[in-house]
Amino acid sequence: MKKEDSFHQRAIRAIKKIPRGKIATYGLIAAAAGSPRAARQVVRILHSSSDKYNLPWHRVINRDGKISLPPARGYELQKALLEDEGIVFSADDKIDFDHFLWSP
DNA sequence: CTCGTGACTCCCG
DNA sequence: TCGGGAGCCACGA
Numbered sequence: 001m002k003k004e005d006s007f008h009q010r011a012i013r014a015i016k017k018i019p020r021g022k023i024a025t026y027g028l029i030a031a032a033a034g035s036p037r038a039a040r041q042v043v044r045i046l047h048s049s050s051d052k053y054n055l056p057w058h059r060v061i062n063r064d065g066k067i068s069l070p071p072a073r074g075y076e077l078q079k080a081l082l083e084d085e086g087i088v089f090s091a092d093d094k095i096d097f098d099h100f101l102w103s104p
Numbered sequence: 105c106t107c108g109t110g111a112c113t114c115c116c117g
Numbered sequence: 118t119c120g121g122g123a124g125c126c127a128c129g130a
Contacts, residue, residue: 007126026112030125039112041126046111048128060111068111078111 007033011045014104015055021086022102023059023095026068032104058082059102065094 010033018024026039033042042060050057058081062068069075079089087100095101 011126027114030112035125037113037123038125038127040110040124041112043111044109044127057111062111063113070111073111075111 005034007035007038007041008045008049010034011038011042012049012053012055015042015046015057015060016053017104018056018059018102020056021100023061023082023087023100024102025061025063025065027063028102028104029060059085061095065097065101067093 011029014029014032015024026042027036029042030036030038035041046055046057046060049055058078067075067078069078079093082095083089087095089095
């Protein structure tokens with residue numbers, strides 16, 4: 001398809017493919033981009049290019065099905081956005097992967 | 105140019 | 118069972 005095989009591009013593409021009402025994990029995005037252990041890079045990309053590339057950063061959470069953001073970082077905002085898309089949180093603020101995890 | 109950091113994840117002891 | 122260390126890549130100073 002495209003020649004640009006940079007992790008950056010692939011990760012962004014993968015993130016943009018996440019459908020509304022679903023969520024993905026950092027590791028999942030990283031794996032989809034070519035490096036299952038490059039979750040940190042996904043984080044960095046979200047920080048640097050979420051607004052720039054219009055990425056649904058709120059649909060990206062950690063492997064526990066929980067939001068990794070500290071409350072001071074926008075945790076509440078992310079939770080609100082997810083709930084607005086129909087995502088349901090458990091009592092532990094966890095998301096049910098069986099229903100909401102996006103699969104590439 | 106080099107160095108440090110980061111909303112993570114996996115493996116090993 | 119739980120804790121610590123290593124790995125991945127990009128970006129800012």
